Each structure stands twice: as structure tokens, then as C-alpha cells.
Amino acid sequence: MPMTAPDFDRYFTPGxxxxxxxxxxxxxxxxxxxxxxxxxxxVIACDPFVSLGGGWTKPFTTRVAPGRYRVETAIATLVTPGADPGGRPHLRTAAARLVIRDTATASWEHAVTEGQDVSGLGDGEFFGYGVDAGAGCFYDKAADDSFPDCEGDEGPLWDAFEGAGHGPGPYLVAGEHGHNIAAFGSGWGDGHYPTWVGRDADGEVTCFVTDFFVVPTKEDAAA
Incomplete structure (x- = not known):
């Protein structure tokens, strides 16, 4: 069967x-x-340094009411046994969440774009977006061409990452015509990462969550 969503509640539980x-x-x-x-x-999710603008990336088929919504990330501080406790902390973005409503999530489904069919996925497979520049993001389809200066190692998006020492973020960056983008580091870096849609007991969308595979599954974690 296709990949199933992990327990995201623990991702966003501080401590x-x-x-x-x-x-x-x-x-x-x-x-x-x-x-x-x-x-x-x-909603669009992608690597903004590679796929932002030009209509290259399709939005998810799950739409929400227009509005302003909170974006937050689960940041993991990693510690290696024997490491200097006074050294620079090792931080990674474990997941990024676009919160649509603050109600409990009762179920999860794959966030898909037009033409993607979950029934065609094999065992453990998932739909997701590719990362080649170590970053991910959320933004609205209407904002796709509102960042003409964000190309490669230039523009406000690059400045946000560079100004923070290319830390995990998150970064909220303004574009033209009032549009903005929420960007963040992508876990271990380049790869392919799934986004999930959460729904409450009434079937209403609660959030979109991109998992960057930093938090181990129960099977992969130490006993």
C-alpha cells in the first residue's frame, strides 16, 4: 500500500x-x-530556488478558502553522543505546516496535483516534490510570478537564507503586489518529500504538512 502519514502531532509538540x-x-x-x-x-509546495515562477509547478487539487494562514515548522535539534555541548547546535527542519484551522486532525491524505492518482502508487510510495537546492516552501498559485528577482543566488529569498547563515528557517518573504512565500530548509537537504492534507472529524481541511524525513519512524527509531 502507499506510504501512510506518520503521527504529526508529535512533530509539533515542543519537547x-x-x-x-x-x-x-x-x-x-x-x-x-x-x-x-x-x-x-x-496551495503550491516546491523547492523555491528551482521551481518558483513560470507556472512550472501545479497547485494541489485540495483548495481552501482565500485568507491568511499561519505557517510553522518543526525544528529538530540533533545531538551526537560525546559532542561538545557548547558547540553550534545542529538544527534541521523536520516538517513544515500550513495551518488552515486549529481543530484536531482526524485523518490524513496525500496532497496531490492534477493527474496524480494515489491508487497507482506501490508499496511505500508517495507523491512529493523534488528538492535540488536544500529548501522547500508554500505559496499561493496567484503569487507564482510575484518574485521575478528570485533567481538562483539573487533576490530577497536568497537574502533571507543567507542573512540567517542558511539556517533551517522558516522565512516569510514578501513579493510583488502584496504576495508572499513561506520558505524553510528541507531536512537533510536535497531529496523527494511528500506533503499531506489533514482533515478534522467533519472533513474540513486543517492543514498541509510537508515531511522532510528527519523524525524516524517507530520502526527506525532506537528501542
Whole structure:
């Protein structure tokens, strides 16, 4: 069967900890970027340094009411046994969440774009977006061409990452015509990462969450 969603509640519970089989441990905290404007309610998630603008990336088929919604990330602080406790902390973005409503999530489904069919996925497979520049983001389809200066190692998006020492973020960056984008580091860096849609008991969308595979599954965690 296709990949199933992990327990995202623990990702966004400050203080939740985990241990890898290697002995390295991690503790989670929540960082809030601010509010993302969704004028159309059509959400896009991608690597912004590669796929922002030009209509290259399709929005998810799940749409929400236009509005402004909170974006937050689960940041893992990783500690290696024997490491200098006074050294620079090792931080990674474990997941990024676009919060649509603050109600409990009762179920999860794959966030898909037009033409993607979950029934065609094999065992453990998932739909997701590719990362080649170590970053991910959320933004509205209407904002797609509102960042003409964000190309490669230039523009406000690059400045946000560079100004923070290319830390995990999150970063809320303004574009033209009032649009903005919420960007963040992508876990271990380049790869392919799934986004999930959460729904409450009434079937209403609660959030979109991109998992960057930093938090180990129960099977992969140390006993």
C-alpha cells in the first residue's frame, strides 16, 4: 500500500524527543514564520530556488478558502553522543505546516496535483516534490510570478537564507503586489518529500504538512 502519514502531532509538540539507531538524539521545537496570504486558496509546495515562477509547478487539487494562514515548522535539534555541548547546535527542519484551522486532525491524505492518482502508487510510495537546492516552501498559485528577482543566488529569498547563515528557517518573504512565500530548509537537504492534507472529524481541511524525513519512524527509531 502507499506510504501512510506518520503521527504529526508529535512533530509539533515542543519537547518531543527521539533517538536514532546510531545513538544520535533529537528534540523538537516549533518555529512560526507568520501568515501566508492565499488569495486564491490554491496551495503550491516546491523547492523555491528551482521551481518558483513560470507556472512550472501545479497547485494541489485540495483548495481552501482565500485568507491568511499561519505557517510553522518543526525544528529538530540533533545531538551526537560525546559532542561538545557548547558547540553550534545542529538544527534541521523536520516538517513544515500550513495551518488552515486549529481543530484536531482526524485523518490524513496525500496532497496531490492534477493527474496524480494515489491508487497507482506501490508499496511505500508517495507523491512529493523534488528538492535540488536544500529548501522547500508554500505559496499561493496567484503569487507564482510575484518574485521575478528570485533567481538562483539573487533576490530577497536568497537574502533571507543567507542573512540567517542558511539556517533551517522558516522565512516569510514578501513579493510583488502584496504576495508572499513561506520558505524553510528541507531536512537533510536535497531529496523527494511528500506533503499531506489533514482533515478534522467533519472533513474540513486543517492543514498541509510537508515531511522532510528527519523524525524516524517507530520502526527506525532506537528501542
Amino acid at each position: 518531543h524527543s527521539f533517538v536514532y539507531e546510531s545513538g544520535e538524539s533529537g528534540t523538537l521545537a516549533v518555529a512560526v514564520a507568520g501568515e501566508l496570504w492565499l488569495p486564491s486558496g490554491e
